[in-house]
Amino acid sequence: MVRNICLLGGNSHPQLTDSVCNILGIPPCNRILSKFSGGESRCEIKDSVRGKDVYIIQSGSGSVNDNLMELCIMISACKTGSAKRVTAVVPLFPYSRQPDFPYNKSGAPLSGSSNGHAQKKDYTFESVPATPRPGGPRSSGLLNGVNGLAEKLAKTTTGDRQPNGNEQHPPKRSDTLSSLSSNTSRHQPDGSLSSQPSFTTHDYEKPAHSVGFQAKPGYKQWVALAGTLVADLLTCAGADHIITMDLHDPQYQGFFDIPVDNLYGKPLIQNYIQQYIPDYRDAVVVSPDAGGAKRASLIRDSLDIDFALIHKERRPIKYTEQRNASMMLVGDVSGRVCILVDDLIDTGNTITRAAKLLKNEGATKVYALVTHGVFSGDSIPRINASYIDKIIVTNSVPQDEHKRLCPKLEVLDISAVFAEAIRRVHHGESISVLFQYN
Numbered sequence: 527m528v529r530n531i532c533l534l535g536g537n538s539h540p541q542l543t544d545s546v547c548n549i550l551g552i553p554p555c556n557r558i559l560s561k562f563s564g565g566e567s568r569c570e571i572k573d574s575v576r577g578k579d580v581y582i583i584q585s586g587s588g589s590v591n592d593n594l595m596e597l598c599i600m601i602s603a604c605k606t607g608s609a610k611r612v613t614a615v616v617p618l619f620p621y622s623r624q625p626d627f628p629y630n631k632s633g634a635p636l637s638g639s640s641n642g643h644a645q646k647k648d649y650t651f652e653s654v655p656a657t658p659r660p661g662g663p664r665s666s667g668l669l670n671g672v673n674g675l676a677e678k679l680a681k682t683t684t685g686d687r688q689p690n691g692n693e694q695h696p697p698k699r700s701d702t703l704s705s706l707s708s709n710t711s712r713h714q715p716d717g718s719l720s721s722q723p724s725f726t727t728h729d730y731e732k733p734a735h736s737v738g739f740q741a742k743p744g745y746k747q748w749v750a751l752a753g754t755l756v757a758d759l760l761t762c763a764g765a766d767h768i769i770t771m772d773l774h775d776p777q778y779q780g781f782f783d784i785p786v787d788n789l790y791g792k793p794l795i796q797n798y799i800q801q802y803i804p805d806y807r808d809a810v811v812v813s814p815d816a817g818g819a820k821r822a823s824l825i826r827d828s829l830d831i832d833f834a835l836i837h838k839e840r841r842p843i844k845y846t847e848q849r850n851a852s853m854m855l856v857g858d859v860s861g862r863v864c865i866l867v868d869d870l871i872d873t874g875n876t877i878t879r880a881a882k883l884l885k886n887e888g889a890t891k892v893y894a895l896v897t898h899g900v901f902s903g904d905s906i907p908r909i910n911a912s913y914i915d916k917i918i919v920t921n922s923v924p925q926d927e928h929k930r931l932c933p934k935l936e937v938l939d940i941s942a943v944f945a946e947a948i949r950r951v952h953h954g955e956s957i958s959v960l961f962q963y964n
């Protein structure tokens with residue numbers, strides 16, 4: 527039993543709150559979280575938090591923006607209610623994937639074959655169902671589709687020659703931006719709003735000419751500094767401390783001027799590999815992109831098994847070639863079981879294309895172990911139809927619905943890790959044991 531502590535759950539992940547409370551042997555703090563009819567969040571803390579050590583559990587999933595605002599309001603309410611200290615426990619940290627200084631990646635020279643083997647003639651890197659993209663096939667049942675945007679972009683391509691032979695002039699930046707924003711909430715004849723075009727953070731990697739204007743190299747001043755903003759919002763609301771897990775970019779901790787404990791999913795992932803992957807010592811740990819290489823190679827180091835890396839070559843000439851960027855495998859997976867390790871699945875594009883490449887290169891089985899399973903849009907059908915044999919994620923975001931739809935999915939429970947982190951922070955004990963990398 528832990529005393530003088532208060533555990534408060536937001537609306538994003540009630541199951542995790544209950545589970546952490548059960549482990550710590552304390553009931554969740556009584557509160558009302560609702561919405562005013564205008565859509566604004568309302569929070570009322572029913573129990574006294576005066577002088578208490580408060581932990582607010584809220585993950586960056588589902589209605590991310592609503593949940594973030596709810597978190598800020600809950601933090602502020604506890605501060606106003608004279609809480610001694612407020613810790614935001616955010617298993618998946620919202621906006622941490624949005625770098626503050628977006629840049630265009632440039633890759634290694636394109637090679638016609640990977641790993642010395644010729645590509646199979648009929649091999650494509652496309653995933654099934656198709657990855658949603660401007661100009662791509664319409665996706666059934668995808669709420670955040672990008673089809674409307676595709677039509678806009680088709681009209682704004684720089685210097686396209688018109689059927690009448692005239693050169694189309696590149697639109698001004700302001701024109702392009704306003705045409706894009708006017709597309710985001712178009713009214714339908716029935717009065718409803720059409721689905722909004724969606725982007726993943728991969729879209730930061732698209733060259734500026736893809737939306738009709740020429741970027742200067744380096745910093746793009748028209749992209750919001752969301753990472754810093756969110757850090758500042760939580761701090762301004764009154765957060766004294768953050769506990770999170772597997773930040774996409776661990777340097778994001780430096781955006782805060784309050785302590786951030788970035789727990790690692792690695793022990794859970796490693797434990798799964800050792801317990802449930804037969805003959806894992808002969809398997810190969812694979813990072814699906816260069817960004818995740820450190821994370822994956824640390825698992826490889828601990829298990830002392832082989833490692834391979836997939837390099838994504840992004841040197842498109844036309845906008846429509848974006849998603850066909852080549853993937854190159856560095857390492858040998860022929861006749862081996864592959865264990866893909868990544869921090870996050872959003873559209874499922876990265877992981878399914880990586881699995882396809884691995885099977886094409888002779889892998890016998892592909893496991894994907896990923897900390898945060900966001901599974902947006904069509905990602906579940908895409909994974910069901912993919913070459914992935916088994917996919918394992920944590921419950922840093924709710925997984926019940928995903929599990930129902932994806933027979934390949936297994937879920938690792940993080941509640942014990944977060945409960946232990948809360949217990950240790952509350953008692954002023956070291957928590958370094960929870961984020962040891964090796």
Ligand SMILES: O=P(O)(O)OC[C@H]1O[C@@H](O)[C@H](O)[C@@H]1O
Pocket residue numbers: 623726727774814815817818868869870871872873874875876877
């Ligand atoms: O390809 P999807 O699933 O959309 O996005 C997930 C990938 O995008 C990166 O930020 C993550 O590290 C991961 O590799």
